[in-house]
Amino acid sequence: MERTLAIEAIKKIGKKITLEGWVYNRRDHGKLIFIDLIDRTGIIQLVCGEDAAVLNVQDVIRVEGEVKERGEKNINPHLPTGKVEVKVSKIYVLAHSQELPFDITKEKLDVELPTLLDYRPLTLRHPKVKAIFRVQEAIVDSFRQTLKGLDFTEFQAPTIVPSVTEGGAQVFPVEYYDKKAFLGQSPQLYKQIMVGVFEKVFTVTKAFRAEPSETTRHLSEYVSLDCEMGFLEDWTDLLDLAEKVTLGIFKGIKENCQEELALYSATLPAFKIPFPRLKLREAQEIVFKETGRDVRGDSDLSPEDEKDICEWAKKKHGSEMVFITHFPTSKRPFYAHPDPGEPELTLSFDLLGRGLEWVTGGQRIHEYDKLVANIKKWGNDPKDFELYLQAFKYGMPPHGGFAIGAERVTMQTLGLSNIREASLFPRDMKRVDRRI
RNA sequence: GGUCCCGUGGUGCAGUCUGGCCUAGCACGCUUCCUUGUCAAGGAAGAGAUCACGGGUUCAAAUCCCGUCGGGACCGCCA
Numbered sequence A: 001m002e003r004t005l006a007i008e009a010i011k012k013i014g015k016k017i018t019l020e021g022w023v024y025n026r027r028d029h030g031k032l033i034f035i036d037l038i039d040r041t042g043i044i045q046l047v048c049g050e051d052a053a054v055l056n057v058q059d060v061i062r063v064e065g066e067v068k069e070r071g072e073k074n075i076n077p078h079l080p081t082g083k084v085e086v087k088v089s090k091i092y093v094l095a096h097s098q099e100l101p102f103d104i105t106k107e108k109l110d111v112e113l114p115t116l117l118d119y120r121p122l123t124l125r126h127p128k129v130k131a132i133f134r135v136q137e138a139i140v141d142s143f144r145q146t147l148k149g150l151d152f153t154e155f156q157a158p159t160i161v162p163s164v165t166e167g168g169a170q171v172f173p174v175e176y177y178d179k180k181a182f183l184g185q186s187p188q189l190y191k192q193i194m195v196g197v198f199e200k201v202f203t204v205t206k207a208f209r210a211e212p213s214e215t216t217r218h219l220s221e222y223v224s225l226d227c228e229m230g231f232l233e234d235w236t237d238l239l240d241l242a243e244k245v246t247l248g249i250f251k252g253i254k255e256n257c258q259e260e261l262a263l264y265s266a267t268l269p270a271f272k273i274p275f276p277r278l279k280l281r282e283a284q285e286i287v288f289k290e291t292g293r294d295v296r297g298d299s300d301l302s303p304e305d306e307k308d309i310c311e312w313a314k315k316k317h318g319s320e321m322v323f324i325t326h327f328p329t330s331k332r333p334f335y336a337h338p339d340p341g342e343p344e345l346t347l348s349f350d351l352l353g354r355g356l357e358w359v360t361g362g363q364r365i366h367e368y369d370k371l372v373a374n375i376k377k378w379g380n381d382p383k384d385f386e387l388y389l390q391a392f393k394y395g396m397p398p399h400g401g402f403a404i405g406a407e408r409v410t411m412q413t414l415g416l417s418n419i420r421e422a423s424l425f426p427r428d429m430k431r432v433d434r435r436i
Numbered sequence B: 001g002g003u004c005c006c007g008u009g010g011u012g013c014a015g016u017c018u019g020g021c022c023u024a025g026c027a028c029g030c031u032u033c034c035u036u037g038u039c040a041a042g043g044a045a046g047a048g049a050u051c052a053c054g055g056g057u058u059c060a061a062a063u064c065c066c067g068u069c070g071g072g073a074c075c076g077c078c079a
Helices: A005-013 A050-054 A113-118 A129-147 A188-198 A237-256 A258-263 A280-291 A303-317 A367-379 A384-392 A404-416
Strands: A018-030 A033-039 A042-048 A060-069 A084-095 A174-178 A179-183 A201-210 A219-229 A278-280 A321-326 A340-347 A348-353 A358-363 A397-403
Touching: A005 A018, A005 A033, A005 A042, A005 A084, A018 A050, A018 A084, A018 A188, A042 A050, A042 A060, A042 A179, A042 A280, A050 A084, A060 A174, A084 A278, A113 A179, A129 A201, A129 A219, A129 A237, A129 A258, A188 A219, A188 A384, A188 A397, A201 A367, A201 A397, A219 A404, A237 A348, A237 A358, A237 A397, A258 A404, A278 A280, A280 A303, A303 A321, A303 A348, A303 A358, A358 A404, A367 A384, A397 A404
Parallel strands: A042 A084, A278 A321
Antiparallel strands: A018 A033, A018 A060, A033 A042, A060 A084, A174 A179, A201 A219, A219 A397, A321 A348, A348 A358, A358 A397
16 A cells, blocks of 8 residues: 555545554553654554554654544644544554664753763654754755855865965865865856856855864764855945845745744744845944943954844844954955945954854955965965966956855854754764764 | 863752851652642652762861862954
């Protein structure tokens, strides 16, 4: 008999069906045993006889039975399938599960982070953990759809790269035959080259950072949602675009992830269009006025400043999203375009959401000579950037772009306290699948 | 790289400050039994811990001190 999915069973009252999935939970009343079966569409209650007593949580089973409407008193309003149940006539065990290292049958998965990650194949099966990655899928997908809708072309960036792309940041070296190469810390140079090909481009790719950062918001490998566009009329086109993409992501989550948000009692960030836009200096004045902490003249916002600014933006403008612009040249990479009015500042921005950087971007230098001069000024050898520089030698339009950290957006949307929860198999200084 | 906090059955915690009443407690899970309407099912009984490891102080250490290892949080840096 053809397989019916759990959610489809509600449309088959009175019919005989076959279901397949995992035993999510068992409630044993002796001669009457309830099994919660879970498949990719959700949970459904099976009503079984004594033969179900042998089943363990996470056994994989196929059952045959009849879909019955539940009596008024027995309806479970918390389950989408809660108005029906399946009276089982036959159980086949497709695979047995060993005893679980922790209880996975409760609404809250009550384990600490190291346990959560040490048992990733199992913990990922918990509905609340699954939900994180449904949301992440929606984020990545709506990033794609939004940009495709704006005539952007998706491309695949390489991960093995010849040299350090952004100066100071730490990279992972790889042995490359008898030579040395690196894992890319960003698709930056390639997406700029691709602007010379398709004008408006984006990529969903992995970025690798070997920075010795042990915090709740850093990963050694993360998903970077990168885009770049040519023929800017004004650099603020980028802020408009970042805003559109962010709203597209919110829409994608809203349309596809209501249940997932509910599991975390999460709401999408509040925002006002346009998102408030503050120059770094203005933001620092605000921090000073609001908290008395004098950060004026610092070259960047500290994590504490970012939280304070977001709090201010929420209070003052009802927006949990806020742009910070015009970071100093000294804090930005060689390709950042200087502000013509104030060359010690760049046409660059961060988008903060709920107290954390989600997005970084800006206009880039598109003139060959200026770029070569800057590479030298940053202490690099233009020879190492020969391929990249070709694009500029042969004509590049004014352009710019930004990168969104997919795990950070996921984390901040759901209110997770550690970014590792928002990464399927997180890599950090002490972990590559297992603790190293 | 720097600062701070924490290591107690399979999991999550209490007990540590103020050493002795700890023969280490609770919840979940697990085992056996009972249970025909549960959906975090319920009831009864039971197994399971050299209190991270090593050293020290003391009549006495899960508890105080030192070291090692492991984990977590924050800063710098960044998405």
